[in-house]
Amino acid sequence: MTVEHTRPLLAVFSATFFVRFAFGITIAVFASYILGRTAGLGQGDVGTVGLVSAMAPVGEFSTVLLSGVVADRYGRFPVLFAGMAGASVLFAGVAATRSPLVLGGLNLLFGVASGAILAASLAIVADRSGADERGLEMGRFDAMNLFGWISGFAFGFGLLGAVANSTLGDAFLAGAAILATGLALSAALVRGLDVRRRRKGIALREVLGQAFRRGVLLVTLPWLVIYMLIGTALVFLGTAAKGVGIAPVYLAAIIGGGGTILVLTQPFFGRLADRTGRMRMMTVGVIGFVVLMALASLLVAFGPNPALLGGVGVSVLVALAYGPAALAALADLTLEMSRATTMAIYSLTISLGMVAGLLVSTQLYAYLGNVGLYVFFGGVAVALVALTAARYRVLRTGPGARIMTPAR
Secondary structure, eight states: OOHHHHHHHHHHHHHHHHHHHHHHHHHHHHHHHHHTOSSOOOHHHHHHHHHHHHHHHHHHHHHHHHHHHHHHHHOHHHHHHHHHHHHHHHHHHHTTOOOHHHHHHHHHHHHHHHHHHHHHHHHHHHHTOOTTTHHHHHHHHHHHHHHHHHHHHHHHHHHHHHSOGGGTHHHHHHHHHHHHHHHHHHHHHHTTSOOOOOOOOOOHHHHHHHHTSHHHHHHHHHHHHHHHHHHHHHHHHHHHHHHTTOOHHHHHHHHHHHHHHHHHHHHHHHHHHHHHOHHHHHHHHHHHHHHHHHHHHHHHHHOOOHHHHHHHHHHHHHHTTHHHHHHHHHHHHGGGSOHHHHHHHHHHHHHHHHHHHHHHHHHHHHHHTHHHHHHHHHHHHHHHHHHHHHHHHHHHHOGGGOOSSSOO
């Protein structure tokens, strides 16, 4: 690859790691920061934390298409850098208050910045990769994305066990500094390159019409379901784990160790998606998620059994096959649409899934207790299987879901 291709990709990968590392730290401690205590969750606590946390995905899904339109018309990197700078300032603002009302407002604005970052980043990766290598590059992107998240989670969970709750505001200041560092590094990598090129855009009305095409929906709707699960887990994992007796330091070590595997597995799964087909690897990932739902239900019922925890680790690894293949499948469709705006549809979908997941799971738990969690896990599993079967049928018989590369 030429410098015009490699340096922008390196800039995006580095920016992605720093952004997600900062996000991971803050989300790991967010529930404890809001509540003013580190362990235990009551039913009222779940509602408060869920509502404040949901503001970020609300801000993201309500504005991310506009971010995609701007990135198409004025350049990817200006939008990426503006989102990173805005997120850094907002993190510093969060460190100054514990008011749920103010935190909700800041989190809403943070969602706007997050959507801009993701839409621009995915468009850059799609721009700089061909159809026969798109799975690999999306796998590398997902590796940095997930490795950043998990490293940040591990660090954040470690903070929950190592520092007093009164000092957790410093985690948000650390997140602001990490974002600023990532911004400086990414800007240095693309210095001297033409990264402000404008591209032809399409009207927002046409974007919305494209977003509801059957082929696009069958790629994006499974992400919505998956992020209903992920959104709930991200917010409550730290406090819930400590509440059932899992020390934060052990949780941090497990998550941090698992994160190192992602750097290898995501490009590997992406390359497999290029060679064997997007749909096959997406199906493997769905199987991993379904098994994960079953094991999560058993964990709720029987507690942190070592065998169950081991099974969760394996199923999570299998589930990770979904990401690179699904991102490559969506990028394949962007040949028919404006790229940044189309990739923004992915961001819209996952943020909407996080909102829906928080609202549904917290309400089910509030009214039904553990039974509500079983219902939630079961619903996620059934929806994933149904959507995967539908896409298989369309790919076999329907031209409406045509993929623009041999890797189907």
